[in-house]
Amino acid sequence: MLSYEEALREVLAQVPEPKAVRVPLRKSLGRVLAHPVLADLDLPPFKKSFMDGYAVRSQDTTTAPVKLEVIGVVAAGRPSQPRVEAGTAVQIMTGAAVPPGADAVQMIEKTRPGGAETVELLEPVSKGENVAAQGNEVRQGETVLVSGRALGAAEVGVLATFGHQEVEVYAAPTVAVIPTGDEIVEVEEKPVFGQIRNSNAHTLWAQCHNLGVDAQVFPVTPDDPERTREVVSQGLQYDLLLFSGGVSMGEYDYVHRILEEEGVSIFVQKVAIKPGKPIVVGRKGDHLIFGLPGNPVSAFVTFELFVRPAVRRWMGFQSPCLPRVWGEVVTETRQKPGRKFFKQARTFWKGDKFRVEPIETRGSADLVAFSSANSLMVLEADVTCLPAGERVEVLLLDNYFDEGNEDETHSRG
Numbered sequence: 001m002l003s004y005e006e007a008l009r010e011v012l013a014q015v016p017e018p019k020a021v022r023v024p025l026r027k028s029l030g031r032v033l034a035h036p037v038l039a040d041l042d043l044p045p046f047k048k049s050f051m052d053g054y055a056v057r058s059q060d061t062t063t064a065p066v067k068l069e070v071i072g073v074v075a076a077g078r079p080s081q082p083r084v085e086a087g088t089a090v091q092i093m094t095g096a097a098v099p100p101g102a103d104a105v106q107m108i109e110k111t112r113p114g115g116a117e118t119v120e121l122l123e124p125v126s127k128g129e130n131v132a133a134q135g136n137e138v139r140q141g142e143t144v145l146v147s148g149r150a151l152g153a154a155e156v157g158v159l160a161t162f163g164h165q166e167v168e169v170y171a172a173p174t175v176a177v178i179p180t181g182d183e184i185v186e187v188e189e190k191p192v193f194g195q196i197r198n199s200n201a202h203t204l205w206a207q208c209h210n211l212g213v214d215a216q217v218f219p220v221t222p223d224d225p226e227r228t229r230e231v232v233s234q235g236l237q238y239d240l241l242l243f244s245g246g247v248s249m250g251e252y253d254y255v256h257r258i259l260e261e262e263g264v265s266i267f268v269q270k271v272a273i274k275p276g277k278p279i280v281v282g283r284k285g286d287h288l289i290f291g292l293p294g295n296p297v298s299a300f301v302t303f304e305l306f307v308r309p310a311v312r313r314w315m316g317f318q319s320p321c322l323p324r325v326w327g328e329v330v331t332e333t334r335q336k337p338g339r340k341f342f343k344q345a346r347t348f349w350k351g352d353k354f355r356v357e358p359i360e361t362r363g364s365a366d367l368v369a370f371s372s373a374n375s376l377m378v379l380e381a382d383v384t385c386l387p388a389g390e391r392v393e394v395l396l397l398d399n400y401f402d403e404g405n406e407d408e409t410h411s412r413g
């Protein structure tokens with residue numbers, strides 16, 4: 001049986017090379033840039049005023065308070081005229097081009113109208129003050145975003161600044177979510193004795209969606225070798241196949257066997273973790289196939305531990321795993337030793353550190369209790385008891401981090 005670390009390393013090593021695709025600017029959010037971006041112009045592109053005020057020659061202000069003749073007005077987007085000569089000033093707006101002759105802008109708050117066509121500068125202003133020289137932020141031709149950069153909102157703005165209507169990013173894999181199980185019925189059905197509604201397909205779809213991937217959800221496949229074989233070949237039209245259920249040791253768990261028969265080479269089967277020991281991962285050509293355990297909590301957790309990193313690596317992310325922090329456990333928690341335990345918890349900021357509240361559930365089917373978790377605390381395999389006050393590593397489940405942040409300045413109180 002592989003350890004978590006070994007299995008994760010294997011999975012990441014099997015992810016196919018990212019491929020670049022062109023997308024419109026706004027579709028690039030949350031993706032990884034596949035080429036460097038160079039500045040196509042200087043920033044700012046002209047000598048620019050940071051303030052509303054008066055463009056002046058700084059040497060004329062050393063004796064402030066001083067009256068200067070106002071010889072014009074320049075607004076943003078307008079030509080920068082007229083030339084500022086000795087003893088004169090040009091009224092200027094934020095973002096406007098500083099007129100020739102001026103080397104500083106005095107902010108309006110430090111001036112007073114001085115009567116007809118004049119202004120009184122109340123304080124001196126030094127050379128360059130409130131003025132950005134052309135190219136002061138970025139020079140034309142400079143690299144502003146390196147290839148491999150993850151694109152957040154600010155990066156989208158940078159791309160726009162330099163005229164990129166389209167962007168090359170790494171392609172996300174296409175994903176098929178394939179629920180299996182004779183007892184599994186669809187959401188709109190009322191389960192009869194022995195049946196369970198299909199939650200996994202929807203959870204897995206949502207987890208994919210959170211990664212920016214639109215998964216195709218297949219109808220439930222019964223526990224039948226031939227039907228499983230058919231759905232494997234349909235699934236192989238997608239880059240990534242996520243089976244749920246059918247990978248345990250039961251007599252009717254066919255997924256693993258059929259995958260092998262269909263030429264999938266399995267490189268992970270069973271990992272020493274809780275929940276989610278029976279997980280199968282294989283590859284066929286450039287397709288990755290995951291057989292996730294059917295229990296809803298196990299399916300959720302194994303997605304976050306293995307599928308998420310694979311999808312994100314596929315999309316070119318350097319750090320594909322869940323973000324980790326250290327926190328202090330709030331209440332004692334115990335476990336049967338043997339496997340590394342990713343235990344559902346609620347993590348929140350209080351005082352000067354993260355606090356971690358373990359959540360008790362009735363096992364790995366208990367999605368209702370699990371759904372109040374926003375994180376997974378990591379208990380090493382040999383730990384039997386973690387007393388309150390101990391430091392613990394937690395993996396943050398992003399997008400579920402709204403509740404319970406008790407930092408007064410950031411929460412609703």
Ligand code: AMP
Pocket residue numbers: 179180181183184196197198199200201244245246247248250292293294295296
């Ligand atoms: P399996 O991995 O197929 O042995 O299933 C383990 C448990 O998970 C069983 O109790 C199943 O009923 C349950 N299960 C399997 N698939 C789903 C699903 N799509 N939605 C909810 N529960 C499921």
Ligand code: MG
Pocket residue numbers: 180181182223245246294
């Ligand atoms: Mg099953």
